[in-house]
Amino acid sequence: MGILGRVEAAEHAEHSDHEWGAVEGDDGREDAGAPILAGASATERLLGDLNPPQRAAVEHADGPLLVLAGAGSGKTRVLTHRIAYLVATGRAAPGEILAITFTNKAATEMRERVEDLTGAVSRLMWVMTFHSACARILRAEAERLAYSRSFTIYDEPDSLRMVKRCMAELELDPKRFPPRAIRAQISGAKNRLENPEELLRVAGGGPESDPGIDAVDSLMSAPEGGQTPFERSVAGVFELYEKRMHDANAMDFDDLLVRTVNLLELFEDVRERYQRSFGHVLVDEYQDTNRVQYRLLQLLSGAHRQLFVVGDDSQSIYGFRSAEIRNILDFEQDFPDTQLVKLEQNYRSTGTILDAANAVISNNRGQIEKSLWTDAGRGDPVMLAELDDEHEEARYVAGEVERLVEAGTSRSEIAVFYRTNAQSRVLEDTLVRFDVPYQVIGGTKFYERAEIKDAIAYLGLLSNPNDPVSFTRVVNSPRRGVGKTTQGRLLSHANTTGSSPLDVLMSSDQVPGLAAAARKAVARFAETMGRLRGRAAQAGPVAALLEAVLTETGYLEALEAERTIEAEGRVENLQELVGVAVEFDANREVEGASEITPLDEFLQQLALFTAQDSLSDSEEMVTLMTLHNAKGLEYEAVLMIGCEEGVFPHSRSVEEGNLEEERRLCYVGLTRAKRNLYLTSARRRRLFGASGRNVRSRFVGEIPSELVDQHVSRQSATGWTLGGRQQPAAPTRPEPQPALALSIGDDVVHGTFGEGVVTGSEPGVVMVRFAGDGTERSLMADYAPLRKKS
């Protein structure tokens, strides 16, 4: 066992009064709290409310630990308590802990809870995502990899842009090889830690191919072996892409991880430094780690092997991002002295919901044996609803949400999940019409709006003048007479002289071939950028710099001159961004001599901001999100919409044979619900204009019928019965009353809102203005407790 490593770790643990390096065997727990009085009571406090297996995990003595935790079994809690335990018992100083969470939000919550438990200031703790941790390490060590510290982080669209540039440079036809596909291949290769040459080697020489053809093929393309033209193109683009990204002093999301691995592999001193500083490494959602992340964990915990990972193989849903369940299945082999703790008691859901989820996931093969149980009651049945089309489905959701709210469920405790972001649209329209407040997580994000990206690109360019993508974005926005031709001349001059695009701009009189008008426009822009650059160098508040950028570049002015509603919205968005900057400036700890300038830190935060981070849980809103975004969350009531073959499981997953991952995704969705669970499907759904007939998802059929309660919309009931399925038992659901014959002007009485008058109607919906509060509401004709006043 890594005795040496641990002794070394102990030596460098300045805050540790203990000589943990000297303690051997499993029985460390007896000594754990004893020497520190305050620590002892704190330890008791934080162990008190744990069940035996949770406690075993938290009190784990030494070496690698794998916690296999079922859904809702308190795995994040175990992780939090483990950190608190390490701090409280003095086994680790806060600064020696690196805890990896899946989102920034989860990280913030975890820090706060550790603070609550220990009373310790957690600022020193590294509790963050893989990407944030890597970005921080890279900022500090960038020079080792011939990067500058002000490297730019490209988001996915920007990375795609760079791929397109490279393809153009290689004269590859984007119609023949879609840039998206190439980008996906590159990303996959990076996550598997393959470089361009390896990619070719792996792709080449399929053993099943006909040797005759192989021979011909190898004659045709001797140096590369027998790849398809696509694979060769991927490798070529990959190679150039890597070079151009480095020239640009830019990293994509994958680079953040890969470069950190490179750094730690290449430089022994750096590796040892970080191994010493992180004496304990903890990972949440371990089932979703991929090859790079795994390698990173190996490198960071190499000497001490204090690796504490928590995960659930049934919830592995990021295979498309190269996550490997293998990492969890093989953990015990890779770390032979691993201890395994299983958490199988579920504290979240009713027995019915848990049984449904277990029944679905049991259709997968090769899950690690777990038997989740709960001592909560049975609860309500799972509600199944089959509606006619996506609009009726949305109305059903809106109706059920209203019903739940009236029955006392807070809107913030209700969530709607769907497979694809596109599905939120119809739902949003309907919720607006029904006056149901909601928030959408993910989808088209604030930070992807053009004006926001422009503003960030300006800041990015000031920080990193080498970045051609930001340069291109910004140089003629607002329109200032620097068109494509001029841009091309500037960039190619930058290429030939090897200087940065921004520097070329500053000395544009050196650039050949510029027309007089262009020359003038360029010079004018260069002057403003020069001024702003001077400002940026002063490392003052980011908000002030951003405001200066927006006014001095004429960006705001141009928007205001448009005098349109949209432009107004853009200005508002920009104001919001300034607000974000103000908040950033206010929260920034005034630590002298930081390695990162405020501007770089701000840009980094924006780049690594995730969908879930914008989730607000305090307000009275229903939450809408994809199933992927739902991971790690829980709600009293969950509605999963679009449970149809082709939608969920997605047709593409079925084609690619990823059905088991889809089923795990379903499992994740089901297990988010504490009390009420709804699954809805539509018989017809419009996709790209064309309307298709859909059948219910196989996952719905995998739920035992005694757990469910069915509602089938009237229009489809017959067809459904003819389909050969068993007609459900009589629903206990409030039956849709036969729609009242209402016409505009009729006086009606509503169970909750009182008297009103019908002001309009649509199929299935009736609009009523109520006398009580004067509001007009859209109600579902079939469900609303309405009766005609006679």
Place this chain on the structure above:
DNA sequence: TCAGTGACGTTTTTT
């Protein structure tokens, strides 16, 4: 250089 028009492909999921 730019505004307007038509074709296209996009919809899996995300750091």
Place this chain on the structure above:
DNA sequence: ACGTCACTGA
């Protein structure tokens, strides 16, 4: 059905 992108004419 919608947004993006490339092309075209002014």
